[in-house]
Amino acid sequence: MPEMPEVETVRRTVAARVAGRRIEAVEVRRPKFVEPLTPEEFAQRVTGRRIAEVDRRGKYLILRLTEDGAPGGARAGSGGAKANGAGAKAKPAGEIIIHLKMAGRLLVCRTGEVLEPKLEKHTHVVFRLEGDEELRHIDLRHFGRVSYVAGARDRAGYAAHPKLKGLAALGPEPLSPDFTYEHLKAGLARRKTKIKPLLLDQSFVAGLGNIYADESLYRARIHPERRANELKPREVRALFEAIQGIIAEAIAHRGTTIATYVDGEGRRGEFAAMLLAYGRTGEKCSRCGTPIERIVLGGRSTHFCPKCQKLPGAKRRVAPRKKVARTTVRRDQKVVQ
DNA sequence: AAGGGCCCCTGAAAGC
DNA sequence: TGCTTTCAGGGGCCCT
Numbered sequence: 001m002p003e004m005p006e007v008e009t010v011r012r013t014v015a016a017r018v019a020g021r022r023i024e025a026v027e028v029r030r031p032k033f034v035e036p037l038t039p040e041e042f043a044q045r046v047t048g049r050r051i052a053e054v055d056r057r058g059k060y061l062i063l064r065l066t067e068d069g070a071p072g073g074a075r076a077g078s079g080g081a082k083a084n085g086a087g088a089k090a091k092p093a094g095e096i097i098i099h100l101k102m103a104g105r106l107l108v109c110r111t112g113e114v115l116e117p118k119l120e121k122h123t124h125v126v127f128r129l130e131g132d133e134e135l136r137h138i139d140l141r142h143f144g145r146v147s148y149v150a151g152a153r154d155r156a157g158y159a160a161h162p163k164l165k166g167l168a169a170l171g172p173e174p175l176s177p178d179f180t181y182e183h184l185k186a187g188l189a190r191r192k193t194k195i196k197p198l199l200l201d202q203s204f205v206a207g208l209g210n211i212y213a214d215e216s217l218y219r220a221r222i223h224p225e226r227r228a229n230e231l232k233p234r235e236v237r238a239l240f241e242a243i244q245g246i247i248a249e250a251i252a253h254r255g256t257t258i259a260t261y262v263d264g265e266g267r268r269g270e271f272a273a274m275l276l277a278y279g280r281t282g283e284k285c286s287r288c289g290t291p292i293e294r295i296v297l298g299g300r301s302t303h304f305c306p307k308c309q310k311l312p313g314a315k316r317r318v319a320p321r322k323k324v325a326r327t328t329v330r331r332d333q334k335v336v337q
Numbered sequence: 338a339a340g341g342g343c344c345c346c347t348g349a350a351a352g353c
Numbered sequence: 354t355g356c357t358t359t360c361a362g363g364g365g366c367c368c369t
Contacts, residue, residue, distance in 0.1 A: 101345095103347080103348090139346090139347095140347060140348070141345085141346050141347055142346045142347070143345060143346065143347095191339090192339075193338080194340095260348095298340075298341085299342080
């Protein structure tokens with residue numbers, strides 16, 4: 001299930017293969033994927049354009065197109081797509097925006113290459129490129145979307161598209177300079193919701209999905225049902241570092257393959273072996289040996305260590321009244337002053 | 338604002 | 354063995 005590290009891995013592998021190349025033809029096999037455009041409208045807008053670069057925001061992939069004026073320039077080496085555009089100053093001509101949802105793939109294939117039947121059956125959009133290769137959107141679950149926006153590429157432009165409200169509302173990238181400890185602290189303080197569902201909220205932080213939310217909380221030793229605004233500064237700090245650490249490590253390992261995920265060249269990710277909580281129900285916690293538990297939060301399976309990730313309040317059922325009262329008073333006085 | 342439920346959709350796994 | 358049911362999951366959307 002592609003989350004940010006998987007989508008970033010797809011971005012890198014796809015960019016290295018398609019950046020700078022012209023789209024010769026488009027085949028839309030399932031019209032619903034390009035809605036609200038019709039297959040004809042979608043093909044007409046995209047055909048003949050050049051893929052200047054492949055970008056990413058959260059879990060969205062963005063193919064930036066230019067008019068096919070200048071030759072594609074450098075064939076985007078290992079450095080990725082962003083370095084492109086130094087030579088040719090072609091005009092921006094719109095963007096193809098792809099969300100893989102949970103089972104989507106973006107594969108670079110030779111033109112006409114026949115894949116296994118299951119993949120052929122669920123190939124929904126094919127971009128035929130110059131140079132005898134094609135970029136295929138394959139989705140076993142049919143949840144994904146391929147959208148087109150003209151020029152704009154700003155939040156307002158995305159917000160106007162019926163399928164891109166989420167992109168328009170994305171929060172900061174976890175590895176970007178916008179995502180700071182202070183930002184996280186302030187954001188958490190404003191919310192009373194449980195921390196796990198909040199981490200899945202793409203407008204809060206972009207790119208975390210079920211796997212990395214669980215892993216981040218596990219690493220930070222925070223129970224998934226803790227209220228966001230009740231986390232202590234130490235815990236917020238730990239969470240901040242856990243999120244950045246996990247995401248960076250997962251990208252370095254080219255993502256996590258549980259079932260179907262592969263990158264733009266069909267390779268699996270290697271991070272699954274390093275997961276310590278997600279999918280490890282009943283297995284021993286790597287820190288304390290307690291069996292990992294699974295609960296459901298906001299409709300998502302959630303994995304955690306009940307000993308390392310405690311829920312305060314659940315166990316101090318018989319607190320000595322005197323002490324509690326005194327502590328409260330003291331705290332109140334401090335706050336008032 | 339929070340949270341529950343539903344929906345999209347298919348394949349795998351579990352149940353019978 | 355084979356058929357049927359359940360579940361998983363990203364994220365939008367509606368309702369309370």
